[in-house]
Structure formats: structure tokens, C-alpha cells
Amino acid sequence: MLDIADELNRWVEQGRDFAVATVVAVGGSAPRQPGAALAVDSEGTAIGSVSGGCVEGAVYELCLQSLEDGETVLERFGYSDDDAFAVGLTCGGIIDILVTPVRADSAARPVLAAALAAASAGDAAAVARVTSGPAELLGRALLVRTTDTTDTTDTTDAAGAYEGGLGGHPELDRTVAGEARALLDAGRTATVEIGADGSRCGQPLVVLVESSVPPPRMIVFGAIDFASALVRMGKFLGYHVTVCDARPVFATPTRFPDADEIVVDWPHRYLERTEVDGRTVLCVLTHDAKFDVPLLQLALRLPVAYVGAMGSRRTHEDRNVRLRDVGVTEIELARLRSPIGLDLGARTPEETALSIAAEIVANRRGGTGISLTGAHTPIHHDGSRELSGRIGSVA
Structure with a gap:
């Protein structure tokens, strides 16, 4: 929703x-x-x-x-x-x-309206709805946010603030609020099973928790032509895109009109001070050792989703030697996607951006990157696990 x-x-x-x-x-x-x-x-x-x-x-x-x-x-x-x-x-x-x-007469309308307003405003929020259980609880909704609200309908306890309720026992609301908050922190949408004892209504329940979080970040280091194409691709995929380069003559709004943010600074210095999380992707297009080595030394130790670096295979091997020399471990090096992107035979900046974006999607979704024609792999890698859809069971 x-x-x-x-x-x-x-x-x-x-x-x-x-x-x-x-x-x-x-x-x-x-x-x-x-x-x-x-x-x-x-x-x-x-x-x-x-x-x-x-x-x-x-x-x-x-x-x-x-x-x-x-x-x-x-x-x-x-x-x-x-x-x-x-x-x-x-x-x-x-x-x-x-x-x-x-x-207008729906009991769930105020909660759903608040959830829609929060998501529309780009605020982090999660709405939980009963999808299986007693008929009278079906569709009941509960909303949690990352920050407490002052709404008088909020209930605040050990699970944090939440709005609305599932129409059962307060203990059920607290349990679901805690599960929803955990999923919201991870930026995930999933279903949760609540056992008959935990539901307090004598029957097991299944609750869908939908999370809405701000767009994930893509940080592109290196203000080159390939970066301009990658910025456009990142925006198409729904990322909040930042371009960072130490050279002010290249890192300009004129060259990157689609970027959400342009930063003029040494890449590693910017990465040290900016916020990243488990959904952030870092694309290093500088292919210059004086930028790459200190940047990747830091990047490969951060809890981000993807780190890719542009360069030929010779550049990649030379860069790995330099990274080992500054203490980067083999486990950390194994996280590096280099040369960056999938093998599409790309030549132009746009084709290269597509190959990078394809690798990012495959990494995120668990794809192999091989052609589906003749393959015996699932088309939708998440799908087969979702009918039971349940991330856990609460007694």
C-alpha cells in the first residue's frame, strides 16, 4: 500500500x-x-x-x-x-x-491515513495489518515511526510509540509494535507469525508489516562522463544520488543536473563524515590511486550494500596491491566489485552505467547476472520464500 x-x-x-x-x-x-x-x-x-x-x-x-x-x-x-x-x-x-x-466510517482509516501521510512526506514509518486470523481482526492496523509523535492516540511503552491497534489485547499491540519497529529499522516489508499464545485471542495471527523509508543512497566518486550517466541510472532506480570529487571544475551542477547533491572534497574525507547504512551503494569511478586507495580502505570496512570500483584489470590488480600494503585484509578485498559492473560488452557511458546498475540490482536481489534464456534459475528470486512470507514466529 x-x-x-x-x-x-x-x-x-x-x-x-x-x-x-x-x-x-x-x-x-x-x-x-x-x-x-x-x-x-x-x-x-x-x-x-x-x-x-x-x-x-x-x-x-x-x-x-x-x-x-x-x-x-x-x-x-x-x-x-x-x-x-x-x-x-x-x-x-x-x-x-x-x-x-x-x-469515512472505517475504524482503520485514521491509522492508514497517518501512515500514508508519513510515507508521502518521506518520513520513516511502518504500518502493520492483520492478514490472517479471527475475522474481526482482519485488516486492523497499527502504525510505528522512527520518532515519537505527540498524537493523543499514541500508546507509549517499552516497544516505543505506536498509533492505533489491532483490536485484540494490549500485549498483542506491544508485540507487533516491536516487530514492526525492527522491520522499519531494517527498511524491510515482511509478514510476521504470532502464535496463539502471543496473539491473546486463542488463534495464531499473521501480520503484514509494510515499511516506508527514505530512498537509499548512491554515492558516486569521480565527476567524469561515466558518472553523469550513472547518476541518471541511479535516479531511475530510486536512489538519492550524491556526486563527490575533489576537483571543483568538474563537480558542478551544470555537469550533473540530475544529482541530488554535489560535494567538492577529497572522497575519503567526505565518506568519513557522511551517513551510510546497509542500503548504501558506493561507486568509485576515479580510477586514480591517490583517490582510490584511501577511499576504498575506508569503504570496504563500512556496513554498506555495495562497493564497486572502475578500472581495467591491470588497474584492479595494482589497486589491490596498494590496498594490501595499507592493511586491507583479504576478507575486506573480497567485498570489492572490480572491475565494476556486469559483462554486457558496454562501451558508452550509458551502457557502462547500465552494467553497473545491473550488478547493483543483482547484488541486492540475489541474481546471478546470467541470461534467463535456457537458465534454470528463478526469475523472481524473492518470490518462492514469500508465500509463507514469514520472517519469524512469536509465541
Whole structure:
């Protein structure tokens, strides 16, 4: 749902009633992951998507029905030989869809509205909804943020501040709030199993936690033509992109109009003082030892998602010797993607940027980078694990 937060937040601000259908679990080769959503307002306007188009029509009708009767429903769609093109997933996967009415009289509307407003503003927030359990709890929502709020509906305890509730026992709310906060800190969307004892309602529950966090960072070191193409590619992939170079004549807004930030400083000095996290990708395009060595010496010891460095194989070998000389270990060197990018036969800056971006995506998603034609690897590497979708079980 938070993947279409901007549009849905506008609907809330306009006072529209709508129903939102959210993918809550997937199995096999499914095109969208948990959290993907399609919403329909009372006038029949639709935004978002829950599949590659296979089940959109059926989900649209479910949304209209939910808007009319005010009922939250959970529906499973799978491959059907008899009706594959009507309501089945022709890719052979299975998806579970939770359809929630967000009407003026909906108990969950205030919490969902707050979650949409936070996500739309770029604030970190996570919304938890019951997707399996007693019918009266289905679709109930709870919101946690990275910072406490002053809203009078907040409850504050050892799990931190949270808004709303799942309609069960306060202990359940505290348990889910703690799980949601952990997923939010990791920037993850996933489902959590709550055992019958932990749910306090005599039945096990499954809760979907959707996290919305600020865009991950891509820091491009080296203000060269290849960097300009990589900046555009990084923005396309949803990164907040910074360009850093020690040479002010090259690191200019004119050369990098698409960058979110341009920094004139020695790369290692900037990296020492800036914030990075487990989603940050570092692309070193300077291929100059006086910049590369101190920068990579630091970068390879940081908890970032990706470190890649441009250069020929000869440059790579020379750079590795220099890095070993300054104390970089073999384990640290093994983190370095160099020469940077996948083998696409790239020549132009744009082709090279594509090869770098492809390696970043493969590294993030667990892809192999080989051609899918004739391969026996999953197309959607995350998908087969998501139908159970559960990161853990709380007793």
C-alpha cells in the first residue's frame, strides 16, 4: 500500500472513500511482492497494481464490493488452466490479496491515513495489518515511526510509540509494535507469525508489516562522463544520488543536473563524515590511486550494500596491491566489485552505467547476472520464500 502513498494521501486529503487491495503473500513466480497495492475509489478510479495484469480485473471488482459493503476480505489467486487469462496468474504463481475499505466510517482509516501521510512526506514509518486470523481482526492496523509523535492516540511503552491497534489485547499491540519497529529499522516489508499464545485471542495471527523509508543512497566518486550517466541510472532506480570529487571544475551542477547533491572534497574525507547504512551503494569511478586507495580502505570496512570500483584489470590488480600494503585484509578485498559492473560488452557511458546498475540490482536481489534464456534459475528470486512470507514466529 505504501508503494502508492503519494496518490492515496491525496485521496485522503480530498476526503475520498476508497478500497485498497494489498499483496500480503506470494508463492512461486509472482510478478509483485508483498506490499504492492491497487486502490479503487468510489468513482471507479484505479491506481497501482497487484500483478502483471493477470488478476487486475477481478481485484478491481473486489475493491468495488468492499467499498459497498465495508467488509475486509482476503482472497487467493493462483494459476487456473480453465480460466488462466481471466483471474489466474498465467506465470504459475500464487498471490494472497487483502482488500480493505478505507471509508469515512472505517475504524482503520485514521491509522492508514497517518501512515500514508508519513510515507508521502518521506518520513520513516511502518504500518502493520492483520492478514490472517479471527475475522474481526482482519485488516486492523497499527502504525510505528522512527520518532515519537505527540498524537493523543499514541500508546507509549517499552516497544516505543505506536498509533492505533489491532483490536485484540494490549500485549498483542506491544508485540507487533516491536516487530514492526525492527522491520522499519531494517527498511524491510515482511509478514510476521504470532502464535496463539502471543496473539491473546486463542488463534495464531499473521501480520503484514509494510515499511516506508527514505530512498537509499548512491554515492558516486569521480565527476567524469561515466558518472553523469550513472547518476541518471541511479535516479531511475530510486536512489538519492550524491556526486563527490575533489576537483571543483568538474563537480558542478551544470555537469550533473540530475544529482541530488554535489560535494567538492577529497572522497575519503567526505565518506568519513557522511551517513551510510546497509542500503548504501558506493561507486568509485576515479580510477586514480591517490583517490582510490584511501577511499576504498575506508569503504570496504563500512556496513554498506555495495562497493564497486572502475578500472581495467591491470588497474584492479595494482589497486589491490596498494590496498594490501595499507592493511586491507583479504576478507575486506573480497567485498570489492572490480572491475565494476556486469559483462554486457558496454562501451558508452550509458551502457557502462547500465552494467553497473545491473550488478547493483543483482547484488541486492540475489541474481546471478546470467541470461534467463535456457537458465534454470528463478526469475523472481524473492518470490518462492514469500508465500509463507514469514520472517519469524512469536509465541
